[in-house]
Amino acid sequence: MASNKKVTTARELLTAIHQIQPASKPLPGYEDKVVSRFPLGVCMDECYSNLYIGDIGAAKDKAYLQKVGITHVLNTAQGNKFATVDTDEEYYKDAGIKYLGMRLLDVPTANISQFFTAGANFIEDALSSGGKVLVHCFMGISRSATIAxxxxxxxxxxxxxxxxxxxxxxRAIFPNEGFLRQLSELDNDLRSQRE
Structure with a gap:
């Protein structure tokens, strides 16, 4: 007998992403001015209440993060290789920002799902304590978006x-195909647990 259970697929998620045009918004902290993101070298957007997704420029600009009120930083690209961000807990210590790092490359074969629970708990701790959290990777498109x-x-x-x-x-997020597959697997697992 065939099952009528809905199954989420990576292709379905990819199709949905292509159909949504992100809003054009001012850079957080500069809402009252017309400021281009590019000369500042910062690209960050509030994507959910007090949850921001951004790039290496935002992550490394501690003065900017303090201006916006960021209290927690989750680096989903920690490292010193190409397309990673070489920050750690010590980097943010003088700014009073709490930190969590994940060593991940933006490749479809990377096991990002191993970080889903730790990332979700870190973000929840930040938000439930009244904080603001930046989740970032190198460009703020794939790894960070997947964890968020x-x-x-x-x-x-x-x-x-x-x-x-x-x-x-x-934000113009675009998780890679492997990450979308892992999100679809999480979706299917959660749906079966909630039934």
Missing amino acids: CAFLMLKRDMCALEALTTLRKN
């Missing part, structure tokens, strides 16, 4: 499609 999506799924009971839509409406 997992947070919305695990802690805000969103399905993968709803979580990706929430983020994509606020």
Whole structure:
């Protein structure tokens, strides 16, 4: 007998991403001015209440993070290789920012799902304490977006499609195909647990 259970696929998530045009918004902290992100070298967007996704420029600019009120930084690209960000807990110590690092490359074969729970817990701790969290990778498109999506799924009971839509409406995120597959697997697991 065939099952009528809905199964989320990576292709479905990819199609949804392509159909959503992100909003054009001012850079956080500069809402009252017309400021281009490029001369500042910072690219960051609030994608959910007090949850920001950004790039290496935002992550390394401690003065900017303090201006915006960031209290927690989650680096999903920790390291000193190409397309990684070489920050750690010590880097943010003088700014009073709490830190969590994950060593991940932005390749479809990377096991990002091993970090879903730790990332979701870190973000939840930040938000529940009244903080603001920056989740970043090198460009703020794939690794960071995937961890932020997992947070919305695990802690805000969103399905993968709803979580990706929430983020994509606020930033031009684009998780790689392998990460979308892992999000679809998480979605299917969560759905079966909730039934």
